Amino acid sequence: MLGCCPSVIIVARKTPRLLEELEKAHWRPSPKTDADEQCEFQYQPEGWGKAYRFIALRYLKKDETPKPQYQLFDTPKYIYRVFVTNMKGPIDLLVWVYNQRAGAENLIKEANNDAGLAAHPSEQWAANCVHFQLAMLAYNLNCWLLLFNREEKVQANDLKHTTLVTARLRFLFVAAKIWRHAGRVGISYSDQYPERGLFQRLMDRLRNIASSQGKFQPVLASALRL
Structure with missing residues (x-):
């Protein structure tokens, strides 16, 4: 699925199988991100032709303080952010790349709505x-x-x-x-x-x-x- 794309990182969809993989994964501290821990593993979702690199961050549920509105997996003990990618590089760098893209999407929305970018005045x-x-x-x-x-x-x-x-x-x-x-x-x-x-x-x-x-x-x- 990602083989035809030169470089891509997307949010993974929450499934019971993926949650099982997250629980079995080897987690280590994540000092260069806003998460408590990070991990990576090879995983083949159902219907995909082969396994791909999955990277994940997890946050301890210490309190009810709202976090930034990422796409998250919520479990009783942890909150997860999970990505699938065909890119190489350290986890913190790839998460930064994704966050920058997410920020760009907000700027594009602003340009469309407030700067008139989405208007097409002519045929x-x-x-x-x-x-x-x-x-x-x-x-x-x-x-x-x-x-x-x-x-x-x-x-x-x-x-x-x-x-x-x-x-x-x-x-x-x-x-x-x-x-x-x-x-x-x-x-x-x-x-x-x-x-x-x-x-x-x-x-x-x-x-x-x-x-x-x-x-x-x-x-x-x-x-x-x-």
């Missing part, structure tokens, strides 16, 4: 291609805009995703008045606008973007580190 392929590129440009510009508004010392792992809907409410759909006086043009914001300080900081950073020797100069003192 002509070329026109739809242009619409797609413009939608992606708008989405990416919004992402860059939010990066410009990050706190000075925050690092990549600490960044929290801000949705398009939230960004629009905070920085785009803003009640303001454009005024002209004595040859000057300005903008006055409502006294009720709670993000005035953040918005002004963002605008100041954008105004400070400048190129020198063919490169853009940084507008924040500390670079964003991965």
